[in-house]
Amino acid sequence: MNTIYRLLLVTLFFVSQNNQAQKRIALFNQKDLKGWYAFGEEKGKTNNADELFSVENNMIRMFGPKAGYLMSEQSFRNFELTVEYRWNTDVNVVRKNNNKNSGVMYLVPAETPDILWPKGIQFQIKEGATGDFVFLQETTLNINGTKTTPGKSVVSKRFADAEKPIGEWNQLVIISKNGVITQKLNGKTVNQGTESSVTEGRILLQYEGFPIDFRKVNIKKSK
Template identity: 85%
Template sequence: MNTIYRLLLVTSFFISQNNNAQKRIALFNQKDLKGWYAFGEEKGKANNASELFSVENNMIRMYGPKAGYLMSEQSFRNFELTVEFRWNTDSQFAKKSNSKNSGVMYLVPSETPDFLWPKGIQFQIKEGASGDFVLLQEVTLNINGTKTEAGKSVVSKRFADAEKPIGEWNKLQVISKNGVITQKLNGKLVNKGIESSVTEGRILLQYEGYPIDFRKVCIKKIK
């Protein structure tokens, strides 16, 4: 009887661990910017992220005359990241540039200092180029059998186009597992690499000068 009880406890433990590993975590609570800090090219780091960016109608709204970003306080390894985004074309929102250019960075090491733009991998969000890899500050990947060169900002183009028309919501997904990186846009594979030189780090939402909205920022830990 004791043996059976112990087996049941062990089984229950592993089921619980598996469920926890598969649980999706909302990094954005749709109410405020708790869990994030901001960095701007003029103000520097702001622990109160609302000093630089805002939340409205369950969206993160990034706009203004200066570039910057939101950085997650948490760091992650082996995960599936999901983010929804759209360009904000409302003329009432201040902007730095007319170029529709932004991105979601991931695997930004916790020891990396804040500046524009830190070490990590970027899912490029850019009119006509969404889905490209941008490898920043010496990060490398092996893509289609070739290792990328280490550099300040190295672009590896997407395999396919999948961005929706301007103004519509897009859904990006990043799967990072033991150095294998997969990027999807609106359900379509747009990029993939292996042997990533970074395997753990934070999530970063970029504002490069054209207003952009983010929502449903979620992450799921995977084995």
């Protein structure tokens, strides 16, 4: 009986550990920017992210006359990241330009310096190009058996379009598992590659000049 009891405890322990690994973590609490810091081309890095960006109606609202980003304080290795976004078309909101261009970066190494834009991989959010890979600061990935060329900013085009009309909410999903990267948009796989040169890092939300809203920034760790 004792042996059976011990086996049961061990089984329950591993089930609990697996459930924890699969638990979805909210990186944005829909109240404030706790867990993030901001970087702007004028102010540089600020640990008080509210100095650059704001939270309103459970959304992160990114706008203003200067480009910048929000960076997660935590780093992640194997994960599934889910982010919802939409373009903010309110003409009264301050903007740097009218080019609908932004992105979600991931696997930004903890040691990389804060610049526009740092090392890592970007899920491109751009009118007519959403879903493209952008490899920044020498980052590489194998796509269809060919390694991308290292460079400051290298684009690999999506192989499917799935973005919703401007003003509607979109859901992007990024899966990173032992160097294999998959990008999905609104339920459709839009890009994929293997043997990523970066396998662990932080999450970054970009503001490149056109107002954009983010919500439901969640991550699920995997083994």
